[in-house]
Amino acid sequence: IIENVNDPDITIDLYFHHCNPKIFKSVMQENMGSYGLYVITGFDVPIVKSILTRIPPRKLLQIIRPPVLDGVSSISQDFYIGLKNALEKLESHLAKYERFVLVFPLKKGHPDEIVNAFTEFCTENQITYQIEKKVSRDLIVKGTAFWVIEDSDLISLIKLGEEFGYNIGSEMGILSYNETPMKEIIRNGITVVSADFAKMGQSISRFITNPKQTIEIYTPDVIVRNSL
DSSP: OOOOOOOOEEEEOOOOOTTTTHHHHHHHHHTTTTOOOEEEOOOOOOOHHHHTTTGGGGEEEEEESOSTTTTSOOOEESSSSSEEEHHHHHHHHHSSEEEEEEETTTTSSSHHHHHHHHHHHHHHOOOEEEESSSOGGOOOOOEEEEEESHHHHHHHHHHHHHHOOOBBBBTTEEEEEEEOOGGGGGGGGOOOEEHHHHHHHHHHHHHHHHHOEEEEEOEEEOOOOOOO
């Protein structure tokens, strides 16, 4: 975003709320009215919605996650149909595994649509599946493919797989969520399902420099590497 905002009259400050309502409330209370434009990754809890309604709609852009407020500009991801379609592209890669495990931490603020897309995909394709909160030793069974949402779980999974002596990409599969530079090179490449955040950032930058009503939805896709 910052790389594409070239106007010297525009200053961008960055705050993190980690999908924690208390932190979100504190940050917004300290900064309400201090900026000409708010670009916010919201999440659907009552206090967040209440705070967002206090921002004039023309000064608010909702990003990344499903919009909290209808009728207000947003540049977001399709976390349901988009993710399900992305998983469909991996069906042939998943066929060599006996089960598919989604590691979905409940308290990290990830959209429930991820679980819904995963469950529906597995059900429709008759794939044996389960959903767990975190990676644990008892999950490491030969012939299992994992979809991990958090990078911390990705690292734990790689370490445990190597400890058990399983070949990643044949005896144990790994799918990660959201592309990062390290996933291209770690362990000969980690397969990911991810939106194109570079293009999303460019769209956000265009809104910042020229704010006008917009609704854009980015569809995630897969980057197939050696881990699946």
